[in-house]
Amino acid sequence: MTDHRHDSYDDRLRLLLLLDACEVADISPVPIMRFHALAFLANVLGPVWSLDSYEGKILKRRGGPFYPELQEQLDHLVGLGLVTIHNIGHSFIEGRWRLEGEFALNAEATKPLIDVAASFSSERRVMAFLRRLAIAASQISEPIEVLVGFDATWSDQRTGTGDVIDFSEWRRANYSAYAIQAFEQSIAKGVSSTRGDRLQVYMRYLERRLHGTA
Template identity: 55%
Template sequence: MAHQTALLDRIRVLLLLDALEAADMGPVPVMRLHAFALLADLLGPIWGVDSHDGKILKRQGGAYYPRLQRQLDMLVGLGFVEVTNVSYAFENGLSRLEGCFQIASGRAEEVIASVRMFSEEERAVSFLRRLAFSLQRVSLPIEKLIRVDATWADQRTGTGDVIDFSEWKSANYSAYSAQLFARLVDPDLKIGCGERTQLYVRLLEHRAHG
């Protein structure tokens, strides 16, 4: 079971990097990758894509997934991901690899192509790429946008608390907000998943600019 979880986590990392690179946003700074992963977890339900992780620790430094980071570091060691501007950051007695990450040419593309043969994974790829392209049009980096996200910015959870948005609670205010766009337009118009995603990203940009 642990081996299967690690494999799924590694595929997840590759798909996140693939989406950002498709939107010409690579190489990706590590904290931007974590912020993108959180936004993907929050907005995935709009596309019928399950959240990879339904909870996250609300840190002063922003979104950060220890499991994702472990597998990202492992993929670097295995040669599937390349890193530039390498340094190490230390927090709470633990270290993490800092830098800008991108998929290594050759091996990783074959893995992604194989994964996309499954309909559920192909839907996840489509969602992640649409989200990345929506974010690419915004002037602010993802790690700043996430700070005004409806779920992350909820004042009922403070720094050091766990934000549980789909593990035990149904508290995904981000997906709920994005779904509301469909109710605010002419009933004869259909607002698809892509449009809802893009509108929510633009809402974050508006909120971030005050």
């Protein structure tokens, strides 16, 4: 079972690193639902990079992945001036009004923090994973917040809308990571692939599922 006793500092650092990855992949500023979709994929695909899932469960919503606590921390970072918000608006989703916008790092304010994080080997590994994930998402033609609905874990029919998807806390039901393992086993012997390649293959698999060709 994954240990999730991280504090608000850990939460905010992960958010900054994910926004940094979006900058590197040239998909910044990133819309709110795209950001939450990337956060979900980072959780289910972390094991591909030998990383534990940062959050091992999530409520299955009709509108796609959304982490209320993550959003609170992101809003706090906006208040601190570390993150900027663009194209602010509102939408009425699932009976509630929600603030919409696109988020980006305040590069000048966050560079020292990102540099310090990069001085630790554990955080460098997280940075490498998040950057490669964001790059993989940037190289597909469909929005990742649409494709995430076809993710093997999110789309599992045994979990209905309004139920909790537990893929790494009390249950071992990370079907996304299992799918990548299955892809790896199907590759011809003698053909090697990097962890980044596996992420890219999975993104293309989601795109094929959207178009009904997988």
